[in-house]
Structure formats: structure tokens, C-alpha cells
Amino acid sequence: MVRVRFAPSPTGRLHVGSAHTALFNWLFARHHKGVFILRIEDTDRSRIVDGALEDILEGLRWLGLDWDEGPYFQSERAEIYRKHAELLIAEGHAYRCFCSPERLEQMRKEQQARGEPPRYDRRCRNLHPEEVQRRVEAGEPYVVRLKVPLDGETRFRDLIRGDIVFQNAELDDLVLLKSDGFPTYHLANVVDDHLMGITHVLRAEEWISSTPKHILLYRAFGWEPPQFAHLPLILGPDKSKLSKRHGATALLDYRDKGYLPEAMVNFLALLGWSPGNGREKLSREEMIKGFSIEGITKRGSVFDEAKLEWLNGLYIRELPPEELFDRVVPFWVRSGLVQEEEVDGRREWLLRLLELLRERAKRLTDFAEGAEYFFRDPETYDPKGQEKHWKDRKQTAERLKLLREKLAEVEPFEEAPVEAVVRGLAEELGISAAKLIHPTRLAVSGRTFGPGLFEMLVLLGKETVLRRLDRAVEFLERDGLVH
Numbered sequence: 001m002v003r004v005r006f007a008p009s010p011t012g013r014l015h016v017g018s019a020h021t022a023l024f025n026w027l028f029a030r031h032h033k034g035v036f037i038l039r040i041e042d043t044d045r046s047r048i049v050d051g052a053l054e055d056i057l058e059g060l061r062w063l064g065l066d067w068d069e070g071p072y073f074q075s076e077r078a079e080i081y082r083k084h085a086e087l088l089i090a091e092g093h094a095y096r097c098f099c100s101p102e103r104l105e106q107m108r109k110e111q112q113a114r115g116e117p118p119r120y121d122r123r124c125r126n127l128h129p130e131e132v133q134r135r136v137e138a139g140e141p142y143v144v145r146l147k148v149p150l151d152g153e154t155r156f157r158d159l160i161r162g163d164i165v166f167q168n169a170e171l172d173d174l175v176l177l178k179s180d181g182f183p184t185y186h187l188a189n190v191v192d193d194h195l196m197g198i199t200h201v202l203r204a205e206e207w208i209s210s211t212p213k214h215i216l217l218y219r220a221f222g223w224e225p226p227q228f229a230h231l232p233l234i235l236g237p238d239k240s241k242l243s244k245r246h247g248a249t250a251l252l253d254y255r256d257k258g259y260l261p262e263a264m265v266n267f268l269a270l271l272g273w274s275p276g277n278g279r280e281k282l283s284r285e286e287m288i289k290g291f292s293i294e295g296i297t298k299r300g301s302v303f304d305e306a307k308l309e310w311l312n313g314l315y316i317r318e319l320p321p322e323e324l325f326d327r328v329v330p331f332w333v334r335s336g337l338v339q340e341e342e343v344d345g346r347r348e349w350l351l352r353l354l355e356l357l358r359e360r361a362k363r364l365t366d367f368a369e370g371a372e373y374f375f376r377d378p379e380t381y382d383p384k385g386q387e388k389h390w391k392d393r394k395q396t397a398e399r400l401k402l403l404r405e406k407l408a409e410v411e412p413f414e415e416a417p418v419e420a421v422v423r424g425l426a427e428e429l430g431i432s433a434a435k436l437i438h439p440t441r442l443a444v445s446g447r448t449f450g451p452g453l454f455e456m457l458v459l460l461g462k463e464t465v466l467r468r469l470d471r472a473v474e475f476l477e478r479d480g481l482v483h
Contacts, residue, residue, distance in 0.1 A: 002034030003199050009041045010052035013250040014059035017234045020268045025202050026065045027291040038070035043182045059251040074188050081183035085144045093220035096142040097124040119172040144177035154212040159229040159293045166212040190217040198226045205230040232272040233300040258363030263312040271301040313362040328367045335368040337375040356451045378446025385448035389438045397476040404469040413462040419454040443472030
């Protein structure tokens, strides 16, 4: 059975790159009807960030990446790693290193000054067992290091990239157990992957350089390593690795920006993987059915937020009204447009507003950011719109007054009779309908764009429309600058 794991460290918020790794592992497990394990690598206690674990779990739940086992916490398994480190020492595959941090730092500086890559000089590798015992009994602090072969090569087959070879002479005697008794990433990772029966390790390509160290550890323990597949990086628009300087990189920031989890999963899945049919929009079931390591590319993929936004718009337009309503309400509440306790009482009107805005919306925030004028009278009028549509202020005021009088007589206040009044007045005035529609939109909404004018007027209601026309006329008739 396929068994894979996602093993984040709670040292910061869940990055979209990490979410990408989690998704590929989840899709691989689901495709093969295998097991997806969540493991929290929290042994580096100094780097743990408050709230990071909660952010990781919330992000995975938001994407719908359910795990079958876990979460396991490495900090609770420290004794297991210590025993395995002692086992390697006993079998001659590892040794205790007593070198102080100060000596190691001085050694690194001297190596860098000579233009050499910094690495441990193996001073403690061949200490006599009696000296080692004496120093341990004296309470001298030490770390445990792996005895890396001094020559030869370490080779492994990457399922995406093919054979990869490292010369052992270029590898350092890596630390397995720190002086505080906690394991390093390398030891805990290998021990856990073996004990948890991990069959495939799918992780970012930045971990390729760690893989030979892990292979050597597996050999030292006499264990069969899992199969490795190193995933392509996610890149920013400038083709460098995606980072904060490119904008938001924390997964849940995209939730707060109004993206749907369905769209995010679809978008992330296609970064570095193709189902082979050229389609851009895939259901979760289609992704699971079609997912394969053979479809993963070696090249990094650019995180194109414009494409994510386009995809998000497709999903928004497909959601059933009631489901979309439940997702939009928090954005209306957060923006202060409605109070949570009044949502049920205004449900029918809000659902009509939702349908009016849906076609143009690309993110859930669009239902709030572009909709203020549906909830409150505009306090200003778009300056460029005034220059374009209200050039002759006196004439515009007169036309809006006439329209106001005619709209006041419309009953019922519905789309067809409202449209007939607007177009009829334009004909009376001998102007195109557009020359009345655009000034009216600006007067009622303060904006120059939005949904169809007649639908908008009807949803706002007669009383609101008449009040806003009165205010716009008053504004136009006042002396002073356009503002």
C-alpha cells in the first residue's frame, strides 16, 4: 500500500509552496487508495512560532486535505531517536563529537577565508573509546555525527529526475543528535519514515541535496529507503523562487483575499503537473483519477495570480446561490456592510444582490469591495466620471431632475418599466440612451461601472434611487469644484 506523509515544521505560516507539496502527496495517496500521514517536525524548539501549528492545520482543512493518520509530533518521540542514535554508535556508523560551537565557528571562518566549503574536519571521528567514555562520564556536552564514507559515491533514482549521484567526499559528517538530546531533521526524518512505513517521499527539489545523507542513514540502519520524487519549485513572476517579496505567500492570506479552496486546489495541482488533456479546470475527483508522478514536470512553475483569479471566477459562477451566499456573508460582515444578526432578515434581498454581482466577480471580496453603494449612499462621485459624464453640470442636473420625476411615477418599480422610462426620456431629449444611463449610474452609485443600470435601480428600490438622484442634483447645483 502507498503510504506518504506531509511533514511541516511549525516555524511559520503555511506557505503556498508547502501547501503544493501537501496537495501532491494527498493526490498521490488518494489516487492509489493509500494513506496520507500528517507529521509535525517540531524538534527545533528554538524556531517554533506561536500560532504556526494552528495555521498549518487550518490551511490543510481549508483545502480539504484530510489526513488518515496523525498528526504525529516529533517532539513527543525524542526517546525513539536517541535510541536509534545510540544504535548507530554501537554498530560503528556514528560517533560522539565534543567540539565546541566556538571551535566549529572558528574552523568555518578559516575554511571560508581559504575559499573552501565549510565542513567538519572530523577531529572526533577516531577518538579512542576510553577517551570518549571518560569525556561522557565527565558530563562534557557532545553531538552525535554520522560516519559518512570518505570515498565512493551515493546514488539514488528520483522518480521525476532520473538518476542523481553525489560524491561521498563532498558530504559532511552530518549531526544526527544535538547536544540537547533532540534529533536533527535528518535523523528524525529517516527514523520516522521507516517506522511509519513511508513508501514514497514527495517533497520540494530544495531537499535533493539532503537525500544522499538520508540514503546513507538508511544504509547504516540496514533499511530499504522509500522512493523519492522531488517536486518542481513554485516561482514568482521574475522566475525566482516564490517569496514574500512577490506578495502574499501564506496560504490563508489567499482565503482572506476571497479565493475559494476549490479554485486554489485546482490552481496548485496544475503547477508542475498536467493531466495530459490540456484542460485548465478540473474537479477534485478528476485530479485524483488522473494524478501520476509521470505527469509531473522538472521545471518550476510561475505562480500567476491573474490565472488563479480567472479560475476563481469560474468557480464562483458555478456555485449554487445558497452555497455562494454562505461564503460571501463573512466578507460583507467583515467589511461592515451588514451586521451578522440582520443577515437572515435581509436574506432575500442579499441573494438578489449576489446574483447581480456574480457575473463580474473574480474573488469573494468583490461582493463587498464593489458593493458599498448597495448598502449606503455614496459620499463622493468618481472624479474622472464627473469629467466625462457630468461636463455640463447644469444640463446634467436638469436631466436628472426630469428622470427623477418620471421614476417617481413608475409602479411597480421593476426592470422593464424602469428601462422604458430611461430610454423614453432619452428619446424625448434627443440624446442617446447612453448619455442618460452613464450620468444616472454615477449619480446613484458614485461609480462609472457595475452591473446593468436597470437591474441596479430596481434592487436599490424606488425610495433609495429618488433620494440619491436628489442628492446628486443638489451636488451639481452647488457652486464649487468637482470633488
